[in-house]
Structure formats: structure tokens, C-alpha cells
Amino acid sequence: MTLIFGHRGAAGTRPENTMISFKEAIRLGADGIELDVHLSKDHIPVVIHDETLDRTTNGSGFVKDYSADEIVRLDASWKFEEYKEEARIPLLKEVLEWASASAEPFIINIELKNNMIEYSGLEEKVINLVKQFELDERVILSSFNHSSMVLALKTEPRIETALLYTDGIYKPYDYARRAGARAIHPLMRTVKNELIDLSRENSISVRPFTVNDEKEMHMLFEWESDGFFTDYPGKAIEIKKSIK
Structure with missing residues (x-):
């Protein structure tokens, strides 16, 4: 079954990485949400995509x-x-508290944004919050920083890790398996049906990003990708229903 993840919530129609965006994605029927985490100056996990505040807020400068x-x-x-x-x-705590209280369980993909800035202790702080709200089985940790995902797995083996990448990797399913990850999250243009089939044979899930084109959505449903991330979960859900 191909799962639909609201990328930064329902980022195509709501302000990205905000509670109203996450709630809209779940209201529409998404199977999960994706969000991004940095550390504040006082070392608290906050939900925002960029290293700086400038693009998505009325603030400026680095989140840290x-x-x-x-x-x-x-x-x-x-x-x-x-x-x-x-x-x-x-705050990440606010999102997880809401998710833990939801009537319908959904998946939370937490991307650790530590590929440009090395936030000391980010993995442990995020994992502690996940465990606090007993969401171990509903959370996926992902990052472009693959060493971070290895550290996260050592810190808490029960939480799934996924490796993000934008350029082609030779046999990424083998690479992921060596890193202990259960999934790869590749940029959509690097994905072919063969990759999904071979990854499945190697027990590695494939969830491409960011899929907003309807033809690509149809293709991923046809290829039975494990899931994908989209700014328009409502559109993806309509297409999924039409295929059934």
C-alpha cells in the first residue's frame, strides 16, 4: 500500500510546518505528516525547515x-x-503531544536538519520526546546526514530511520541496509520502478519526495511505492481513490 505523507503538512495550501498545516493534512486523510527540526539557542527542538528564519517568518537570522x-x-x-x-x-513537543492524543493514529516523519549545522545532541533530544509521548512505533527519523541516522539508531533501535538523498546512489538499498536504515527517501527524479522493486526485495522501503505532479503520483501508485511526500495530500488522496 502506498502511503501519503503531507510534506511539511499541507504546505501547498497552508503555511508550512505549522499546526494548521499538519492538522489540514490529517483532516484530508493523509497517512502521515513530515516535518523538519532544528535546535533553538536554548537547545529546544523547534519545527522549521530552513536554518534561518527569513523565508517563512517575519524574523531574520539563524534559528540557533x-x-x-x-x-x-x-x-x-x-x-x-x-x-x-x-x-x-x-515546538516539536507541541506536535508530538497533539499526535499522541489523536483519535486516528498517523505516522510522523521527523527530518533532522543537521546536514548544514551540526546540532550537538539533536538526535537524543528528539528521541527523548518521541519516547515521552510513546510514539516509537509511529515515528520515522530521516536526514541527509546519514551519520546522524546511524547515531539515532544506536540511541534507540526501535525507531525507524530513513536516508534522504538527492543524487543517485549505487544500490541505495544496500547502502541503507549497511547503515541500519529501513527506508530510503530519494528525490523523485532519481526514482525508477526498478529501484522500488529491488529495494522491496531487500526489505527497504522507498518514499520519494517532493511529489506534486499528478502524473508522478499515478506512476508511484502504479509502481506500488511504499509512500511519497507531497505538498498536496488532498490531490494525492483523490488520485488514490480514483485508482481503486
Whole structure:
């Protein structure tokens, strides 16, 4: 079954990486959400994609230079000004608390954004929060920093890890297996049906990103990809229903 993950929530129609975006993706029927995590100045995991505040908030500068209290007060409505009163950067704790209380369980893919800035202790802090809310079986940890995923696996083997990449890797299923990962999350343009078949034979899940094109969605459903990430989960769900 091909699972649909709301990329940064429902980022095509709501301010990305905000609670209203995550809630919209789940309301539409997504199987899971994807979010990004950095550490604040006071070492608290906060949910935002970029290393800096400039693109998606009314703040500026690096996330790491602001306290969590300062960050959560910023306007994160970005290009969706109609949500100006609601859109804020959430703490990871806030998202996991909401997810743990949900009537319908869904998957949370947490991308650790430590490929450009090395946040000391990020893996442990995120894992501790996941365990606090007993979400071990519903969380996937992913990163472009593959050494970080090896460390995460050593810290807590029960939580699934996935390796993100944008350029072709030779036999990525073998590479993932050596790193102890259960999945690869490749850029869509690097994905072929053969990759999905060979990964499946090697017990490695394939979940491409970021899939917003309807033809590509149809293709992934046809190839029976394990899942994919999209800014438009509503569109993906409609296509999935039409195929059934």
C-alpha cells in the first residue's frame, strides 16, 4: 500500500510546518505528516525547515541564535496571510503531544536538519520526546546526514530511520541496509520502478519526495511505492481513490 505523507503538512495550501498545516493534512486523510527540526539557542527542538528564519517568518537570522520563546512568537504565515493569526512555529513537543492524543493514529516523519549545522545532541533530544509521548512505533527519523541516522539508531533501535538523498546512489538499498536504515527517501527524479522493486526485495522501503505532479503520483501508485511526500495530500488522496 502506498502511503501519503503531507510534506511539511499541507504546505501547498497552508503555511508550512505549522499546526494548521499538519492538522489540514490529517483532516484530508493523509497517512502521515513530515516535518523538519532544528535546535533553538536554548537547545529546544523547534519545527522549521530552513536554518534561518527569513523565508517563512517575519524574523531574520539563524534559528540557533534565538531562544524557543522568541521563535514561537514569530509570524509564520509566510505567503498565506489569511492565516496570520494562527500560523506560528511550533515546538516539536507541541506536535508530538497533539499526535499522541489523536483519535486516528498517523505516522510522523521527523527530518533532522543537521546536514548544514551540526546540532550537538539533536538526535537524543528528539528521541527523548518521541519516547515521552510513546510514539516509537509511529515515528520515522530521516536526514541527509546519514551519520546522524546511524547515531539515532544506536540511541534507540526501535525507531525507524530513513536516508534522504538527492543524487543517485549505487544500490541505495544496500547502502541503507549497511547503515541500519529501513527506508530510503530519494528525490523523485532519481526514482525508477526498478529501484522500488529491488529495494522491496531487500526489505527497504522507498518514499520519494517532493511529489506534486499528478502524473508522478499515478506512476508511484502504479509502481506500488511504499509512500511519497507531497505538498498536496488532498490531490494525492483523490488520485488514490480514483485508482481503486
